[in-house]
Amino acid sequence: MPIQTHLVKRGQRYGLRRKIPRNIAYLVQQNLDLWRALTAPGGVRKEDWDILIGEQGQLKTLIWISLMTSDHSEAAESARTKDAMIDALCSEVRKTFEAAQMQPKRSLSNQDVTQMAMLWLHRREAQLPPEELSGIPEDADTYLEIVRDDLGAFSNFDDPSVMGWAFKEAQRLVTELGFAGEPGAAPFNQLAHYIARGEVERLRRREARLRGGYEHKSFDRLFDPVDGVQEPEVAAPLIVMTLTDLINHYLANLDRRGVAEKTKIGYRVIFDVLKELLGPDKPIKRINREDCRKVRESLVALPPNASKRFKGMGLAEIIAKAKAGGIPGLSHKTLQNYLINLAALFNYAVEEEFMDSNPAKGLQDGFPKLSSKTKRGPFSTAQLQKIFNAPLYVGCRDDQMGYAFPGPNVIRRGRFWVPLLALYHGVRMNEACQLLVSDVVVTGGITTIKIQINDEDAPDVPEGHQKKLKTAAAARDIPLHPELVKIGFLHYWEDMRVKGDNRLFPELTTAATGYLSDNFSKWFGGFLTKIEAKEPRTSFHSFRHCFRDALRRAEVSQDMARLLGGWSGGGTDQDYGHGSELLPAKAKAIAKIEYPGLDLSHLYV
Numbered sequence: 150m151p152i153q154t155h156l157v158k159r160g161q162r163y164g165l166r167r168k169i170p171r172n173i174a175y176l177v178q179q180n181l182d183l184w185r186a187l188t189a190p191g192g193v194r195k196e197d198w199d200i201l202i203g204e205q206g207q208l209k210t211l212i213w214i215s216l217m218t219s220d221h222s223e224a225a226e227s228a229r230t231k232d233a234m235i236d237a238l239c240s241e242v243r244k245t246f247e248a249a250q251m252q253p254k255r256s257l258s259n260q261d262v263t264q265m266a267m268l269w270l271h272r273r274e275a276q277l278p279p280e281e282l283s284g285i286p287e288d289a290d291t292y293l294e295i296v297r298d299d300l301g302a303f304s305n306f307d308d309p310s311v312m313g314w315a316f317k318e319a320q321r322l323v324t325e326l327g328f329a330g331e332p333g334a335a336p337f338n339q340l341a342h343y344i345a346r347g348e349v350e351r352l353r354r355r356e357a358r359l360r361g362g363y364e365h366k367s368f369d370r371l372f373d374p375v376d377g378v379q380e381p382e383v384a385a386p387l388i389v390m391t392l393t394d395l396i397n398h399y400l401a402n403l404d405r406r407g408v409a410e411k412t413k414i415g416y417r418v419i420f421d422v423l424k425e426l427l428g429p430d431k432p433i434k435r436i437n438r439e440d441c442r443k444v445r446e447s448l449v450a451l452p453p454n455a456s457k458r459f460k461g462m463g464l465a466e467i468i469a470k471a472k473a474g475g476i477p478g479l480s481h482k483t484l485q486n487y488l489i490n491l492a493a494l495f496n497y498a499v500e501e502e503f504m505d506s507n508p509a510k511g512l513q514d515g516f517p518k519l520s521s522k523t524k525r526g527p528f529s530t531a532q533l534q535k536i537f538n539a540p541l542y543v544g545c546r547d548d549q550m551g552y553a554f555p556g557p558n559v560i561r562r563g564r565f566w567v568p569l570l571a572l573y574h575g576v577r578m579n580e581a582c583q584l585l586v587s588d589v590v591v592t593g594g595i596t597t598i599k600i601q602i603n604d605e606d607a608p609d610v611p612e613g614h615q616k617k618l619k620t621a622a623a624a625r626d627i628p629l630h631p632e633l634v635k636i637g638f639l640h641y642w643e644d645m646r647v648k649g650d651n652r653l654f655p656e657l658t659t660a661a662t663g664y665l666s667d668n669f670s671k672w673f674g675g676f677l678t679k680i681e682a683k684e685p686r687t688s689f690h691s692f693r694h695c696f697r698d699a700l701r702r703a704e705v706s707q708d709m710a711r712l713l714g715g716w717s718g719g720g721t722d723q724d725y726g727h728g729s730e731l732l733p734a735k736a737k738a739i740a741k742i743e744y745p746g747l748d749l750s751h752l753y754v
Contacts, residue, residue: 156228160649163224165214165231169239256329257336263372266343269322273351293359300352306345315345343372390503392436393429396420399497414662419487420494422447425464433495433504441491441509448487452476488513526686527694530746535682536568537749553679561641563654564676567669568692569638573630573742574598575696575714578673578689579666580623583616584653586645589629595732596629596639600715617664622717628736637754696742703741713739 155167212235216227257265278292303311319341323329390398400420403413426447427440447464452471459467471478479487491509498504528536541548541564546556548564559565567581580600588599601624602616618624629638645653660667670689677683693714700710710716713735 155232156225159651161219163216163218163221163228165216165228166212167232167235168211169235257323257334257340259336259339261328262336262340262343265322265326265328265340266347266372269318269344270347270351273348277355289359293356296352296356296359300349300356303345303348303352311345312341315341315348318344347372390433391430392424392427392433395433395494395498395503396424398501398503399494402497415486416490416494419444419448419490422451422464422487423491423494433498436495436504436508438508441512444491444509445488445512448479448484450478453479453483485513525688525690525694527698528682528687528691529684530744532682532684532687532691533572533695533744533747535680536677537747537752539676539680539682541565541676542752552676561637563657563669564672566638566641566654568673568689569633569636570598571689571692572695572744573632574627574739575693575700576600576627577619577623577666577693577715578669579617579619579664580715582654582657582665582669585616585651586642586653587651588653589642592732595736596634597626597732598629600625600627620715620717622711623715625712625715626732626735627713628732628739630739630742632749635754636749636752640754695744699742699744700738703738703743705738705741709734709738 155165157164157166214231216224216231218224218227302308305311319337323337323340400413400416403416423444426444427436447468450468450472451464452458452467455467455471459470462470470476478484488509492507492512495504495507495509499507536542539553540546540555541552542559544556544559545552546554547558548560548562552564563582567578570576570581571578576598584598588601590597590599600618602618642653657665658668659665673689674683677687696714697710700713705713712731
């Protein structure tokens with residue numbers, strides 16, 4: 150019997166772990182409607198869809214399927230079945246996409262228009278609040294007030310905004326269903342008119358239901374032509390793209406590109422400021438340079454974490470309170486990032502031909518670059534002494550809420566080890582927080598920490614634990630520093646192996662951004678404050694500055710320093726070499742890292 154590939158054992162059970170071809174994943178991400186069509190009756194089974202599709206509806210490039218057995222033969226047989234299913238599914242995606250590309254789009258007919266209008270109307274009706282679908286809700290008066298306002302607005306077909314909305318809905322429906330139709334063509338214009346008429350009728354019936362005086366009637370004959378009555382000609386209005394339209398369009402583009410949630414949060418902050426200052430419905434072609442300067446000046450005065458510190462307040466009120474209270478504004482780097490994101494939004498609008506020029510271009514250039522006086526720096530020896538002589542390291546109540554209070558416990562978990570790993574190995578915070586037990590290996594007698602993303606070299610990746618690296622150069626092997634051996638890191642690692650944990654620090658939690666480092670960063674900031682080690686220009690990243698200075702003191706070559714620290718040199722030579730035969734040289738270099746004036750012998754085991 151042939152050996153079954155992709156079979157991996159986690160703990161006592163087997164699973165199938167395999168990659169999806171990147172070209173297939175790309176086709177899915179760019180053509181989600183085609184992919185969803187495969188799950189129609191006779192297509193992909195629902196359970197197979199759940200295995201292969203991520204939360205955002207996109208095909209996973211790396212999947213794990215638990216085979217629910219500890220028997221190797223049974224697992225191998227099940228894995229072959231799953232493998233075949235995945236291969237067939239990928240083939241179906243490719244064929245469906247190619248067929249759709251070759252098939253010419255059909256023009257709209259009158260029958261198509263009627264059926265599409267009915268489809269749209271039934272979808273709208275299905276979006277009613279659940280409590281309204283099941284009867285008259287208790288707060289019917291509140292719903293009734295909203296419905297009457299909407300009915301008054303949508304009943305005016307002479308209002309350009311009403312028909313503009315209807316034409317947008319028609320365009321979305323035509324595109325989704327794969328028809329050829331352009332604003333100005335008679336069938337397309339008729340579809341927009343039906344949508345506007347259908348929305349009014351839907352609101353009328355909803356109003357009657359909420360008043361309790363309505364008997365159910367079908368929508369089925371709503372769009373039938375009336376004898377002797379000529380349908381009005383509907384001219385395609387000029388559809389104006391608003392600021393909200395542009396932002397939604399741009400965020401959807403970020404989703405298609407697979408941009409990380411943490412990055413998208415930064416965009417949403419500046420977008421919220423934009424909508425509050427300029428108005429969510431402002432046409433983007435009316436946004437000028439002066440508007441963008443107004444946004445910049447507001448950002449300058451905006452304090453950090455404004456929405457959390459001033460809940461329920463508007464932007465102007467927050468800024469006024471911050472100025473009155475002498476609260477400093479955003480950091481220089483954060484401000485620069487927001488302005489860059491602002492320019493990126495309008496640059497996208499220009500590229501898509503929604504705007505003629507970018508009103509925010511170069512807006513961040515009006516600020517001086519970061520000087521050496523404002524950049525982060527290393528921790529001082531006094532700060533390092535405070536950090537590693539804090540209750541967390543010499544005895545605390547516990548390593549959660551009681552980490553800053555003296556007590557009998559030295560608990561060697563993530564909060565204990567991550568700062569030490571950063572000090573002696575120069576690892577970034579997230580690189581340390583996301584380590585797996587399998588990332589610590591022994592090669593040729595040298596214990597090494599592997600900084601890497603999820604791949605076949607790390608078969609025990611927990612489900613949902615997608616590791617991230619800042620750059621390609623960040624992937625590296627770092628020999629374990631002798632000081633961490635003395636402090637007991639290998640004992641901790643062995644304990645985690647015996648327990649069967651996959652993650653090295655399983656108690657660390659993931660933030661909404663998808664990063665383990667975000668929650669740890671918040672904790673570490675509070676930790677520095679509580680032990681009175683907080684100083685200007687220092688943060689967790691200061692460990693990395695300490696590491697770089699220690700390499701300089703030890704006269705480690707620049708090339709070796711880059712290999713150990715994961716810094717990019719920018720030259721093509723960095724892509725050559727780096728074989729395992731370099732480990733002895735790396736171990737020799739890492740052993741030279743020391744910090745004069747810092748004594749950690751109290752941590753030795």
